[in-house]
Amino acid sequence: MRLAIRRIAILGMGLIGGSLGLAFKAARGGKVEVIGIDNNELSLIKARQRGAADIVTTDARAGVANADMIFICTPVLQAAALVKEIAPYLKQGAILTDTGSTKSYLIEQISALLPCGIHYVPGHPMAGREKSGIEAADSTLFRDKWYILTPSGADNATAVEAVRQVISWTGARITEMDAERHDWCTALISHVPHIGAAALVNLLAYSEDQDSSIKLAGGGFRDTTRIASSNADMWADVCMTNAAPIADSLDKFSQLIGQVSQAIRQGDRASIHQFFANAKERRDELLKLEEVVTEQPLSNGR
């Protein structure tokens, strides 16, 4: 059985919310009505102008009242308070989903707030860019990117299927994953690299000669630290809401760095070489695996 999703409310019309709205309208045109909700009126005007929403409002309660599906696209730490505010106004059978990048925290917070008859399907699109805000929104942001859903066994299968259907309009590759595994994997693959890049940039505060540093930088430094230019608020929230996986992984990372440092001080070339050879072998494997995983046919159009 397919649920007919005709009215979608998006809370938070920034990069992610705006791009979802643009993608939904591009794929479905008049067959779907998008209600854009934000407390920033300028963002709403731009969202309307760009066609990311049919209707815009700063009134979250009124905005969600008749929606079949609700996307929470706010920063992670704002999500729970917002869900608490709108929960009494959601219609029976409405499906709530979110795009937050840490899942266990949000599931714990949000599940406790929802009344009976409202379904919650947690989600996380693996898409982003350095720029943020509705200005950076793009209808193709999710195309061919992974979009992870982390439903628990208890979640209504029909609601999960409806969310898959709506997200398929964005052209994303949809997959499901256990929420806790998601959080540990994202810590390793995304959060710790991000913190590492930021630490590298901060380390340059020790450098006394900026001009020399720049001349020596080359393309490698620009690439390695690219993600350090992202939104500080968002990343502080990520750390606050995925604390244990991130802190544990950071400590392991720091240990690895300490081991290499010691091998270098001791002039232990064999250990140093092994460290680099392992990394090269492992990255090459991962890139090969990425090709294989990415070449699998899209399953979201099923």
Next chain:
Amino acid sequence: MRLAIRRIAILGMGLIGGSLGLAFKAARGGKVEVIGIDNNELSLIKARQRGAADIVTTDARAGVANADMIFICTPVLQAAALVKEIAPYLKQGAILTDTGSTKSYLIEQISALLPCGIHYVPGHPMAGREKSGIEAADSTLFRDKWYILTPSGADNATAVEAVRQVISWTGARITEMDAERHDWCTALISHVPHIGAAALVNLLAYSEDQDSSIKLAGGGFRDTTRIASSNADMWADVCMTNAAPIADSLDKFSQLIGQVSQAIRQGDRASIHQFFANAKERRDELLKLEEVVTEQPLSNGR
């Protein structure tokens, strides 16, 4: 006074040596003769086929005998033994330069080996790629990239000028720097980021679910770890020959990571936010400075 450089010997016909040869021949054609020297005969055949050298030989002594300028483009740890071997065969007034990425170590090693009347001008081109070997060589590899020279005050000004002249044929931006400063700056800006990227990839050995990791990876991980696929031998040598600056910087890096980890465990959002905000501000500053520094007119054609 300009020295006429007509015969150039390149020892090590890999990515860097091969690209130098290609660039010299592209810029000067028959006005310069390039002698390609390597102990790998296959590399020499390819170098000859690609036009990176006019003459090729595995006999380093014969190859350098009549050269006006000699480029040492071998891995750093092989450079000193090679210079020792060829030193007696260099002609009076010959100019030796190298492309090694750590300078103080090489200066100490090489200066002690050179007979009177041979000039040494240490160099370091800030260019590279993931791939290595003569197959990856490219006549435009150095174009608009920084090429650092680290002559000491005692080095012959005419020899430095001759090296600048020859390197200008590659289209590189040439600048001079103190060797010790070079080594500390490269540790911060290049070596530590490289080791950090390799450590991030190795950290993934802790991840139990490769498929999930790949789906969650996104473009950020690929960028952040790109340099982890480089040559393990070369990087082991870099660590062996720039040990103190690298180990000291790694320890500071590890401290920064430890501080963030602690702030995350304590839920100290203000400190976490400050960490990310500093990094963003600092990277944006560096990229702006990079534009300013790079927009300065090329000085190498003087």
